[in-house]
Amino acid sequence: MSSVTLDHVHKRFGQAKGVEDVHIHIESGEFFTFLGPSGCGKTTTLRMIAGFYYPTEGHIRFGSQEVTSLPPHKRNTGMVFQNYALFPHMTVFENIAFGLQVRKVNKTDAKERVERIMKLVRLEGYGERRIDQLSGGQQQRVALARALVIEPQILLLDEPLSNLDAKLREETRFEIKRLQLELGITTIYVTHDQAEAMSMSDRIMVMQGGEVQQIGTPHEIYHRPVNRFVASFIGETNLWEGTVTGFDGDEVLVRTASGQMLSGFKKNASPRAQLSVGEKVTMSIRPESVLESTGNEGQNVVTGSVVMSEFTGACVNYVTEVGTESLRSMSINLGRPIKQRGDAIGLHIPKESIYFAG
Numbered sequence: 076m077s078s079v080t081l082d083h084v085h086k087r088f089g090q091a092k093g094v095e096d097v098h099i100h101i102e103s104g105e106f107f108t109f110l111g112p113s114g115c116g117k118t119t120t121l122r123m124i125a126g127f128y129y130p131t132e133g134h135i136r137f138g139s140q141e142v143t144s145l146p147p148h149k150r151n152t153g154m155v156f157q158n159y160a161l162f163p164h165m166t167v168f169e170n171i172a173f174g175l176q177v178r179k180v181n182k183t184d185a186k187e188r189v190e191r192i193m194k195l196v197r198l199e200g201y202g203e204r205r206i207d208q209l210s211g212g213q214q215q216r217v218a219l220a221r222a223l224v225i226e227p228q229i230l231l232l233d234e235p236l237s238n239l240d241a242k243l244r245e246e247t248r249f250e251i252k253r254l255q256l257e258l259g260i261t262t263i264y265v266t267h268d269q270a271e272a273m274s275m276s277d278r279i280m281v282m283q284g285g286e287v288q289q290i291g292t293p294h295e296i297y298h299r300p301v302n303r304f305v306a307s308f309i310g311e312t313n314l315w316e317g318t319v320t321g322f323d324g325d326e327v328l329v330r331t332a333s334g335q336m337l338s339g340f341k342k343n344a345s346p347r348a349q350l351s352v353g354e355k356v357t358m359s360i361r362p363e364s365v366l367e368s369t370g371n372e373g374q375n376v377v378t379g380s381v382v383m384s385e386f387t388g389a390c391v392n393y394v395t396e397v398g399t400e401s402l403r404s405m406s407i408n409l410g411r412p413i414k415q416r417g418d419a420i421g422l423h424i425p426k427e428s429i430y431f432a433g
């Protein structure tokens with residue numbers, strides 16, 4: 076297994092920006108995810124690690140080995156492509172064995188390795204099937220087996236679940252995670268699905284427009300987003316604008332655009348947030364942290380009128396109009412009466428749940 080370092084890597088396509096200044100160190104054995112919307116540069120970055128693109132600037136290292144201009148077959152990475160890129164006219168066995176043939180592994184060893192890997196991805200008995208006779212989920216596992224059979228130091232997965240239905244996605248998510256933990260292999264995973272990224276990754280790199288927005292654990296990215304983009308891309312959140320009006324010990328006092336007074340903790344501020352009197356700040360408040368008021372909280376209670384009430388069985392969700400702003404809240408259904416559209420409601424926004432994104 077190997078660590079992966081991207082040292083100020085840039086990729087330009089003519090005048091067009093591909094990715095800019097990606098600077099990361101991925102630990103050996105880590106499950107690291109590139110997350111972001113379509114066109115943000117995820118595949119481009121992954122392809123540079125695999126060697127299918129060379130950086131315009133910067134360096135790539137596997138452990139201490141410089142690989143920046145090494146061709147793909149000399150890098151010992153296994154890659155699952157966004158569209159799988161399987162060979163449709165070949166059988167499952169031939170597809171998986173392909174990388175070993177290229178590497179001139181002798182036939183007996185190759186057969187043994189292919190069979191072992193087919194067992195690992197639960198494809199035993201499918202060796203003689205043609206690719207076009209397989210389901211999407213089975214094809215996905217062939218692609219994974221083809222990447223793993225060469226015993227790569229680094230596994231690169233580009234949206235490997237995008238062609239699967241919801242249930243199969245979830246199952247395969249567990250499968251990939253299980254394999255990664257079993258093999259302890261450094262894995263770089265590309266997705267635009269935040270739930271997938273959150274549930275599988277040790278760390279996530281959030282990208283937008285070819286630039287890195289934030290790198291952190293799922294917990295850090297969710298609770299400490301550095302800007303509006305990250306806050307809204309990762310899960311649902313309320314973004315409220317406000318102006319700092321003063322300080323009280325370790326707390327910041329903010330007046331929201333519609334005149335509500337809220338208090339939050341200074342320590343919950345991103346490095347980019349300007350916390351001085353008169354400065355504008357963006358507050359991120361997660362719906363699940365907003366509670367129906369008991370009437371005893373004192374501070375940080377806002378009142379409004381319910382504009383949408385949603386009962387999902389497990390949860391009760393409200394959208395409440397608070398002055399000129401709207402506040403989403405989400406709570407576990409504890410069997411209490413459910414408010415309806417037009418009802419008045421008091422909501423408590425706990426101080427520790429306000430994050431100043433800057």
Ligand SMILES: Nc1ncnc2c1ncn2[C@@H]1O[C@H](COP(=O)(O)OP(=O)(O)OP(=O)(O)O)[C@@H](O)[C@H]1O
Pocket residue numbers: 088091092093094111112113114115116117118119120157267
């Ligand atoms: N070979 C190329 N030539 C020119 N521009 C390219 C090339 N490959 C990618 N780009 C551009 O670089 C940017 C990043 O593309 P990339 O494929 O890395 O995005 P992505 O994050 O993988 O998106 P998706 O989620 O849609 O797969 C895009 O603006 C794209 O148009």
Ligand SMILES: [Mg+2]
Pocket residue numbers: 117118119157233
């Ligand atoms: Mg892509």
